[in-house]
Amino acid sequence: MAGDVIVDGPEHTEAETRWVAPEKQELHWESWGEQHALYDARSGETHLLTEQTMRVLQQLVVRPGTAREVMETLCSKSGECCDEQSLESSVRLLRQLHNTGLIEKAGT
């Protein structure tokens, strides 16, 4: 329908989107230092991920969450301080994971 176009909101809205990852047994990993290859058994696709992206995805495997929740959990694990930049980074990584079909919005 004309005008019925969904446009992504600004990042502060995106930060509240809840994301879910596949079941743990669907994902197969091979790691070399801070580079990781991931085989997604659902799609048959292989992805190369950075350390940071791998951590975000693995956190979602443990528990679905928003960018803010993922960021807070990862910061608390690493002992780093969370700031606005961390949130932006988390939003960006989740968007990339979504674009590659590795995560989905909860309830979709």
Add this chain to the structure above:
Amino acid sequence: MKLAELPGEALAQRLEGAGILLQTGPFTVRIHSWVEGFTQLLRRFYANFPVVPEPAIADFHVRLTMPGGIRRRWRPQVLLLLDGQEVFLPYPLSHAFPLFEWGLNWCIAMQAHQYLMLHSAAVERSGKVLLLPAWSGSGKSTLCAALVNRGWRLFSDEFGLVRASDGHLIPLPRPMPLKNHSIDVIRDFAPDAELGPSFHGTRKGTVAHLGTPATCVEQSAVTAAPGWLVFPRYQPGASLRLEPIFKPQAFIKLANNSFNYQLLGLRGFQGASRLVRDCDCYVLSYSNLDEAIVALDRLAES
């Protein structure tokens, strides 16, 4: 019994009758042929290959025949049937042997999915396999032929067959097809090398086959673990560069040089991961064959 031990007439009779069962690497191939020139070349290039006693089950059935019709008189052709199916258009009769070789490659690439199949040359020294994965035009076959002429054991110039259970490479020694300029390069590099006739005007230009050393055929059942992954690239005028690459980069290059990585799914991922884990990984740019051989020899010695 080796093919060479079969008298010429008996070979021709069997090719025209029930066919002959030839063992090449892990595969048993039943070959039928009514094409005279082909029989001589089969005998020449597969002389040391074992003939499998009947009865036995063949992995592939390859049949060379001449299509009928008036064309047979003025432009004779050869038709290849693979497992009873016509996969390629007919070729000029004189190209029967290269057609057979390509047909056998096609059978393996389409069916041997019990292995992770890499588009790669594979040679062995000191119990470790050097894999040279690359698509056509990279100089892979030329480099492979040169290495074999300098003492490396030929596994294959075309297929890296990786066994899932232990990650070992499976030998598949066969005649090595050299193309166009590579024919003269290898003639100059190894004047004593056993090169067959040149087939002009094939779909890949001029092709000539290099014989398989008898020792490589005799050791066809001796598998070996992978040692080195080297992605070769022939560049005219380039100075030699053999440089390590990061394993993630090697992994991607390897998957892109596989016949069946996608098809195997998780098995493909696990096989490729294991291979990259087990190997030292490099890229090689070269223009001088002697320099490339010295560099790869050093790599094996180190």
